[in-house]
Amino acid sequence: MTAPPGEPLLVVSDLAKTFTAKRGWPVPTTVTVRAVDRVSFTVARGDALGIVGESGCGKSTVARACLRLSEPDSGSVRFDGVDVLTASGARLRALRRRLQIVFQDPASALDPRQRIAEALGEPIRVHGIARGKDVLTTVERLLDEVGLPASAARRYPHEFSGGQRQRIGIARALALGPDLIFADEPVSALDVSVQAQILVLLDQLRARRQLAFVFISHDLGVVRHFCQHVAVMYLGRIVEQGPVPTIFDEPLHPYTQLLKASSPVPDPDNAVAMRLQEGEPPSPVAPPPGCHFHPRCPFAMDRCKAVAPPLRETAPGRIVACHLYG
Amino acid sequence: MSAVASARAVTTAAAPLVVEGLTTSIRIGGRWFDAVREVSFEVRGRETLALVGESGCGKSLTALSIMGLLPAGVGRISGGRITVDGIDITAASEAGRQAIRGERIGMIFQEPMTSLNPVLPVGFQIAEGLIQHRGMRRRDAMARALELMELVRIPAAAQRLNAYPHQFSGGMRQRVMIAIALACAPKVLIADEPTTALDVTIQGQVLALLADLQAREGLAVLLITHNLGVVASVADRVMVMYGGDVVESAPAKPFFRRPTHPYSEALLAAMPRVDRPSQALAPIPGQVPTLPDMPTGCRYQSRCPLRIEQCAERPPLNALPGDPDHRARCWVRAP
Numbered sequence: 156m157t158a159p160p161g162e163p164l165l166v167v168s169d170l171a172k173t174f175t176a177k178r179g180w181p182v183p184t185t186v187t188v189r190a191v192d193r194v195s196f197t198v199a200r201g202d203a204l205g206i207v208g209e210s211g212c213g214k215s216t217v218a219r220a221c222l223r224l225s226e227p228d229s230g231s232v233r234f235d236g237v238d239v240l241t242a243s244g245a246r247l248r249a250l251r252r253r254l255q256i257v258f259q260d261p262a263s264a265l266d267p268r269q270r271i272a273e274a275l276g277e278p279i280r281v282h283g284i285a286r287g288k289d290v291l292t293t294v295e296r297l298l299d300e301v302g303l304p305a306s307a308a309r310r311y312p313h314e315f316s317g318g319q320r321q322r323i324g325i326a327r328a329l330a331l332g333p334d335l336i337f338a339d340e341p342v343s344a345l346d347v348s349v350q351a352q353i354l355v356l357l358d359q360l361r362a363r364r365q366l367a368f369v370f371i372s373h374d375l376g377v378v379r380h381f382c383q384h385v386a387v388m389y390l391g392r393i394v395e396q397g398p399v400p401t402i403f404d405e406p407l408h409p410y411t412q413l414l415k416a417s418s419p420v421p422d423p424d425n426a427v428a429m430r431l432q433e434g435e436p437p438s439p440v441a442p443p444p445g446c447h448f449h450p451r452c453p454f455a456m457d458r459c460k461a462v463a464p465p466l467r468e469t470a471p472g473r474i475v476a477c478h479l480y481g
Numbered sequence: 482m483s484a485v486a487s488a489r490a491v492t493t494a495a496a497p498l499v500v501e502g503l504t505t506s507i508r509i510g511g512r513w514f515d516a517v518r519e520v521s522f523e524v525r526g527r528e529t530l531a532l533v534g535e536s537g538c539g540k541s542l543t544a545l546s547i548m549g550l551l552p553a554g555v556g557r558i559s560g561g562r563i564t565v566d567g568i569d570i571t572a573a574s575e576a577g578r579q580a581i582r583g584e585r586i587g588m589i590f591q592e593p594m595t596s597l598n599p600v601l602p603v604g605f606q607i608a609e610g611l612i613q614h615r616g617m618r619r620r621d622a623m624a625r626a627l628e629l630m631e632l633v634r635i636p637a638a639a640q641r642l643n644a645y646p647h648q649f650s651g652g653m654r655q656r657v658m659i660a661i662a663l664a665c666a667p668k669v670l671i672a673d674e675p676t677t678a679l680d681v682t683i684q685g686q687v688l689a690l691l692a693d694l695q696a697r698e699g700l701a702v703l704l705i706t707h708n709l710g711v712v713a714s715v716a717d718r719v720m721v722m723y724g725g726d727v728v729e730s731a732p733a734k735p736f737f738r739r740p741t742h743p744y745s746e747a748l749l750a751a752m753p754r755v756d757r758p759s760q761a762l763a764p765i766p767g768q769v770p771t772l773p774d775m776p777t778g779c780r781y782q783s784r785c786p787l788r789i790e791q792c793a794e795r796p797p798l799n800a801l802p803g804d805p806d807h808r809a810r811c812w813v814r815a816p
Contacts, residue, residue: 209680209681209682209683210651210680316768318768346535346536346707347535347707347709347748347751347752348535348747348748348751348764348765349535349764349768350751351751351752351753351762351763351764351765352764352765354753354762354764355762355764373680373681374753375681375755376752376753376754376755377753379753379754379755379757379758379759380753380754380759380762381753381759399759400758403755403756413682414681414682415755416685417681417682417684417685418681418710418755419681419684419708419709419710419711419713419714420710420713420754420755420756421709421710421712421713421737421749421752421754422713422737422756423713423714423733423734423737425713425756426713426714426715427681427684427685427688427710427711427714428685429685429686429688429689429692429714430685430686430689435650435652435653435683435686436680436682
């Protein structure tokens with residue numbers, strides 16, 4: 156049950172997810188949102204792929220669809236040679252052990268009335284990794300691995316600070332010995348000093364366990380630090396993708412350029428782009444035709460309003476969806 | 482000291498906001514603890530002073546103290562003086578304080594959705610302050626509200642005067658908040674994490690709008706933020722707080738060129754940057770002690786790599802040699 160030689164650990168092709176909602180009063184109409192629009196990417200073992208973009212661009216939906224937390228409409232997700240979207244029964248259970256997720260707010264992902272020993276022990280027992288007294292030993296080893304004392308096992312989630320709770324969230328994701336973790340804004344709710352502690356921990360885990368990550372974040376600095384590859388999403392589509400240093404040093408897509416110029420850095424000689432006149436991201440309910448970014452793009456041409464640019468390779472491993480480059 | 486005192490005497494009349502020795506206490510388990518200790522600063526017209534620090538450092542409590550929004554029975558100002566536009570509000574009566582704050586200080590918060598009333602149209606919420614503090618008639622106040630919505634560059638303002646907060650995006654809601662804050666033409670604007678909940682491209686727009694309004698109206702802006710990147714982009718001066726103490730105070734450029742307090746230095750070293758190749762992050766070990774557990778003396782000592790015996794005593798906020806504007810509270814770095 157391993158991938159053919161040369162195939163990356165995770166291969167996502169043409170993933171699409173549409174949501175419908177009833178809107179309006181007194182006569183509601185059904186609106187459709189293409190949250191994820193034919194998204195493709197791969198992640199190699201031990202590699203971290205960052206997905207960046209602003210609220211509503213579909214980056215969290217990608218993670219949820221890959222994990223079947225919400226079933227995608229179409230596309231395929233292959234993990235280590237197994238088709239994730241059609242797997243069922245024992246095969247799906249085996250996949251669940253190897254694919255895990257860490258959420259932004261671990262407080263809302265932990266049961267407030269469950270001690271940590273129980274929260275971490277439950278998946279270990281359910282998946283038969285340990286039994287009886289060994290469960291607690293396994294829990295304590297996990298807590299140690301994420302930098303918490305063994306005594307944490309007897310306590311409740313509210314007794315921990317935000318950073319400690321995120322360590323618990325990570326310990327729970329590690330409990331089943333996964334190969335790949337989807338991390339959805341794992342450090343966004345934390346203060347910068349604690350954020351650095353968690354990033355250092357994730358770095359260590361990736362190296363020690365050869366873990367792969369799909370790391371979802373709106374913070375370009377964090378992604379530059381943690382990831383080897385990055386995909387930039389705008390209104391459901393990937394607009395640019397490639398290796399981390401080149402994307403951030405020479406962003407090609409005008410949206411990536413805007414994101415980078417808007418990301419604050421602690422350098423008074425390098426202030427963020429502050430433009431008074433500039434649009435907001437359009438509603439995902441009615442995205443503009445052609446390139447979704449054209450109403451905000453300083454380089455927009457007639458073609459951009461009519462035809463959505465396909466993703467093209469501009470250098471090995473580097474793709475961009477923009478009429479400026481083709 | 483005398484130089485500082487005389488400088489203050491000269492500028493007090495000019496600075497719209499002057500805070501001297503502000504101490505704010507918080508009640509925990511029946512006992513009062515100082516959560517803001519002897520904080521002094523002034524913000525001049527057209528100037529932006531950034532108050533920086535992590536959760537629990539006292540930066541928001543400082544703002545709430547100025548606004549008189551401390552929760553009754555839990556928080557109180559236990560010392561110091563706050564002067565707004567030349568008037569000592571700590572000495573004024575409650576009614577006088579309300580009038581001064583409503584008219585002369587505007588405030589915007591992190592999450593506009595929780596500060597706006599969801600069941601009232603935004604136009605009325607902007608007009609409310611004018612009716613209350615200026616005694617304007619509703620119709621005139623609504624006309625002024627429309628002007629304010631145009632001032633904060635809300636597109637199609639006339640059609641949206643009677644829209645409700647949920648019909649606006651996060652960035653547009655923050656613009657509505659700014660319009661409310663500026664309705665009575667205050668001299669002072671307190672912005673508590675005004676862009677933290679916004680996407681970065683929208684953050685840039687809101688910061689640009691604030692800078693534009695500040696220049697136009699001559700506002701003194703007290704910016705409260707945890708984001709040193711935002712500080713570098715917009716602040717004239719920086720004050721770093723830790724455990725209720727101001728640990729460093731400097732004009733922005735010297736601060737970023739030569740962060741002096743070990744905590745300021747650590748904050749900068751812990752920040753992953755998009756403009757530089759990935760390098761080892763240096764997390765600050767441990768966490769901020771809770772108020773009852775604060776060490777006596779320097780409050781950062783339990784996490785500080787430079788700690789010496791003298792740190793058991795509280796260091797003063799000393800000027801650095803050759804730079805009277807750049808001050809740090811550290812026995813090692815600014816003895």
